[in-house]
Amino acid sequence: MAMEYGHGYERGQGRPAGTGHRLPAGLRAPFEARSWREFGYVLLSLPISIVLFTWTVTMVSLGAGLLVTFLGVPVLAAALAGCRGFGALERVRARTLLGLEVAAPEPLRVRKPGALAWMGAVLKSGTSWRSTLYALVQFPWAVFSFVVAVTLWPLGWSLLTYPLWFWVFPAYVGQGGLQLYGDEHHSVYLDNPFEITVTALVGLLVTLSTPWIVRALTTVDGLLVRGLLGPSPLSARVVELESDRGVVVDTAAADLRRIERDLHDGAQARLVNLAMDLGLAKEKLQEDPRAAAQMVEEAHGEVKTALQELRDLARGIHPAVLTDRGLDAALSSVASRCTVPVRVEVDLPGRPAAAIEGIAYFTVSELLQNISKHSRARSASVDVWHAEDRLMLQVIDDGVGGADVSGGSGLAGLAGRLGAVDGVLVVDSPAGGPTRVIAELPWRA
Known part of the structure; x- marks a missing residue:
């Protein structure tokens, strides 16, 4: 079966219609x-x-x-x-x-x-x-x-x-x-x-x-x-927008819950422990200055860890490098943290709308996380380009394949997030690999 990816991309063609018949269509009609x-x-x-x-x-x-x-x-x-x-x-x-x-x-x-x-x-x-x-x-x-x-x-x-x-x-x-x-x-x-x-x-x-x-x-x-x-096209569009609004609301709520969980289990817990350790160090300052100094040193390490967790959390909300330098630098940064070598190529005439840019970043980020966790790939590539009024993303890896959008997977949530802004996610991942994921987003500069 052939499936259009949009703007020149398409999957492998299946058997042409009409093959397998000895008579041409005009004679057998x-x-x-x-x-x-x-x-x-x-x-x-x-x-x-x-x-x-x-x-x-x-x-x-x-x-x-x-x-x-x-x-x-x-x-x-x-x-x-x-x-x-x-x-x-x-x-x-x-x-x-x-x-x-x-x-x-x-x-x-x-x-x-x-x-x-x-x-x-x-x-x-x-x-x-x-x-x-x-x-x-x-x-x-x-x-x-x-x-x-x-x-x-x-x-x-x-x-x-x-x-x-x-x-x-x-x-x-x-x-x-x-x-x-x-x-x-x-x-x-x-x-x-x-x-x-x-x-x-x-x-x-x-x-x-x-x-x-x-x-x-x-x-x-x-x-x-x-x-x-x-x-009617208008009513269908209204239904689509209502569905997309529900997806956006659910996605925002899920992101808020994730941020709350990360703060509660990460930086907040560390800061609470840090406050307790500093309180104990203050009590021991007169009695045992050496032990107090050791506790302050440990607390200093905890501060550094908490700061790093807060930076990671802020990067997960919206990385500063994306705002300052755009997709090229932001995707290169996220690719450097992937467990497999990733080639990044970005060819854009300018910068799309900030919201679209953010969705593109998080789409690639989540796809690279999937590659790190599940693909068993040796290499991957990320290509970003502009085609007509669309922002095109392509992520390819040479892993074991088998990725599936259905079944409530992370890819399904990603497809829903893209669909909420009139985007499209297409996954081609046969068993044995390779896996190719193409995402289309509106440009909206």
Whole structure:
């Protein structure tokens, strides 16, 4: 399977579609199940569109006419609700016959119980009106598609098989063959071997081209279903932003808990012990100056350790080198602390937004930590570059591989953190290695 990494990167290509078949796609199309499903979709579209169009025009017109009274509101709400129901049916039909996966649109948001609240939600819902528009637009298109498909499909097969049944005309109709033209003066019949052969060849061309014409027609149907019966781009974006906001909040809370734990178990504990040691040294200062001096010396060592832990903690929050000198110096610094040799190459025209720069730093930092702990690699490399409006990161190691984004691993959390800012994380880590991780972030300078 091929997976796009973005901006020129892609994984190893799988087997090209269509290999393994002895006949080319153009010759086997009339016999494929997909072609017959698409033809069945076109056939079903006409009766369904007639019912849907009739329902929509009748109910919407009736509801609009009755708006001068209170009865118009429930009638119009019922009309829109019916269109939503037909929309659900159409999504199922497209999935079954066309293999088109269209997500359900956002549900009704009824803020209060009761019929009035429900009617208000239906009338305010953009999904309801888009479903109604689908009913009005799909009807003429279904008529056109039905006429084209029902004309071409039997015509092609009839002409293709004409050599098998042309004998019916001289035997039972009293003419040499299929009449191509006729008036009161003369007639033209397809009755000699040359004309019969040409007729079969024309039928072959029509038969071979009809599945592709029907496929083009159903492609338009798919666009209508996806565009009018699926979730709107705005609502999908709202849902995505709500999810990203939850990820950001959870990530921030986890970072705060980590900082609190590191302070409590590290620097804070050392400072408490330091205060106790200095108190004991103060008490012993008069009685045993040498022991007091030894305790002060030990306390001095504890101060240095506590300071180093505080520096490490500050670096984990936001390293000063990143703020002062940018990604190149900051990534070189974090690479120097990795347990394997790491080559770092940064090629950027400038500096991205501070938030993006911080996320890029912590992404590489966590990936290098994973390499140190789990990869058993002998070497690694970090490449950072700018492509169009994206900041690209690539981390490669020659370890044992097997890294997986799923399963609640650290990589999954990293992917969620990148997704919260419209970033992407792609991991290619076959068993036995090597492992390649590519991250995309918006530039946002």
